[in-house]
Amino acid sequence: MKSIPLQYESLKAVLIHMDANIRFKISQRLPTIRITEKMVPLRVRSLRLDEYSTTVNDTVYQLGIYREFKLGENILEKIKRENDYGGIESDLDQYGFRISPGHSLVTPGDISFRDMNSHALQYDTIGVERSYRDELKIYEKALLLRTNSETDGITTTEHDGNLEGNRADLFPTYGLQMPLDTLKYHIDNLYTELLPFECRRFNLKPPYVCYIQLTIQTGKTKQIQRFPYKIKLYEAMKSLNTLLFGGRRSLILAERFHLPTSSIILRLPIGFKVGTRQLRDLPFFQNDRFNILSSILDLSFFPLDLISIYVKNANDVQHPIVSTAKTLIIFGFGTDVDKRTAIRNCSNRQVAFRSIWFTITVEQMFGNVQYCLENQLIETCYSYSINDEKTAKELFRLIKTHINNTKRTKRCVSIKTTDRRRLEVFYIPTKSMQNEEQVERMYDSKWILKIRIVRV
Template sequence: MKNIPLQYESLKAVLLYMDPNVRFIIAHRAPTIRSTERTVPLRVRYLELDEYSTAVNNTLYGVGVYRDYDADEKIPSEVEMYNKYGVQYDFDRHGFPVASGFSVLKPGDILIGNLDRHDFEYDTVHVERAFRRALKRYEKSLYLLSNPSASEASDDEEEEEEEEYNDSTDMSKEELEDLIDSTRDALLPFECRRFNLKPPYTCYIQLTIESGEKRQIQRFPYKMKVYEAMKRLNNFLFGGRRSAIQVGELYIHDRSFILRLPIGFQVRTKQLRYLSNLDNRNDSIVSMLDSSYFPLDVVSIYVNHQFQIPIVTSAKKLIIHNLGIVYDVSLSPLIRKCSNPHVVLADTFLFITAEGLFEAVQLWIDGSQSIETSVSLGIEKEETVKELFKLIKARVENTKRTKRCFSMRTQDNSRLEVFYVPIKSNKEQIMYGYDSKWILKIRAVQF
């Protein structure tokens, strides 16, 4: 049968509804249609941007530096582990790690950290001495483990050093051997610099593409820095597009400092999730979002950061994370900062008490909290809510009670409902925390 190629308009229609990762493959393998692919709006269900990786739907693209050791060299198990994806830093000619992209900002890049951050200096005499002391400890611990009858050193100097060995005496032989290999590998750059030698490995830029259990690896000559490789990757995925990328959920990783993006990169989304330091990132984040999609449906932030930012305060649903980690958070002041229609206190609130919950409920009763705002949070023990209900009954007049719900009037004559329901879905479990068994909800309803 004779194959008939797709006409231009038909090709555009097919590309529009094609999985974006398939489109990337086609554009890579068929350069002749690459320009057409760039003209068709890109629709992505889930987009995650990190400093050295990008996830599109269920496919992760990551770059790193892979070290290919010479055939007669033993590869430390730690290096084998890191070689799976490659490390996210560069190496100088002696093999010292170098974070070369810390202070480099190219056109299109989004700065969400600080350019004045400093990399740890690995090539100092103090670092070398620390590694040699560690190697001595590990080798002695391995010797004593392999020779139980060996006598302990008795001279004063050995007795003074004995405390240094305690951190490795409980390790197994395999653990000690791995530490010895890793420490010797860390000392290699010092030897190479001292004798002007080449490291016993060849570096490559590695591109890793993962989708489910399927994993593809491509390696390229080490002729660019790892941050430049990330820039090139995102340029291929998103560069040169004539319209903003349509994204269902945008996730910007909280460990990122610089996102290596193409010039003109813009996203249309209604859901922005999992941000920390949002107060510092606000201008950078907003600059790549299509403002015609504001206000956003969902914004996620961390509890220990600023709330009074337009992109946060205008969101229809605000999800606040880290409640199970930050110990000194008071519930009432936290809720008072929120004016969003729906606020979700995500993760497990480990230290919340019935008294703390009642103080939060009181915000609606006395009119301090807008009736437009509802709050939900995870509860580990049902007894906590039952104790809350006892406090409501004792301190609030004209209440109505059912099995899992209290309702009462507020000062503005709306009806406040405080009720709880069991967690039923896996999605809810992830949202409210794995220790949570119930969802407590506080909401006001107009009569």
């Protein structure tokens, strides 16, 4: 039977319901529909941007520098491992030194979360080399002592960290305590780091050839493509994102839009715009990060259903993008942030604390209970991720000891207030939660503890 090609309107109707990654493939293989594909709104369940990777739904597009060793050359273990993970996420110079990733170079469409006055790291200084050689001397001395017990009659129990002098001459206690395989791995890593210094000293080329590697991975399935290393890695990332998202006539509609916390600069095509109601993992670089994000977000989707942030200062939670969201997830606090003030500045209906990089103490949770009692008209429900049930029990003990009119059951404390309201403090196992979205928010904890004011 002769096949009949889809007409224009039918093609658009099919494309809009097609998985984004399949659309990318079709667009590249069938240039005749490329223009139509760009005109149809792109809908994705999840979009994650990083400096050298882009994740669309369950598919990761990752770029790195792959180093292929010349025939007969010894393959260094560290480089082999980096190759296995898709290549190093940094450009390399003629000797193999990592070089500045171009953070000071912002092209049209890019967004940067870094202070432009920041200085690029240097990897090829005399001080860096000296540090590597000192550390290598320590580890090699440890290896010698462990593989030759007759050396100078020294055993691993003598001089337990009591020697004085230069760091390179200190008895390598920690080298003697770690597993032998780990010790050898550290030594191999240091030789790898010193290789560029040797190449520069004798004006030699590294024993490998560099390629830009594109890894496309969905689950356990990988596709790998390698290209001659003729442009910078950040330029390749710009080209990749332009290929995926450039030239689109309408918004990219993302149910969830993720921005990894450590992103410094994102290489995006001109006109890149996202419509989303869930903004996750805001980077903690630069104070005006919220205003920077406004340039790539469609504000008609505000207020957001959910936003997750790292709090750099107590006022972050009062920014309109944050304060108007229905649910706020805080996954980290800056070292100088007054957590108590930040928590009290929150006005969202749901505030969740995912304690990945910080700890909320029992005393701080008790302070939040007192705050809710003092401000009984607030409608915020606070959720804390906890791993030890003892934390909840200790909070209950504090409440019973210091607050009157309390009633306790096994996992709940209820406090009657004076205006036909009551405050509830309770905890439940994460695995018992029915709402998939709620489980995803607190997936890294065993228990969820909640504090809320309810009407009687």
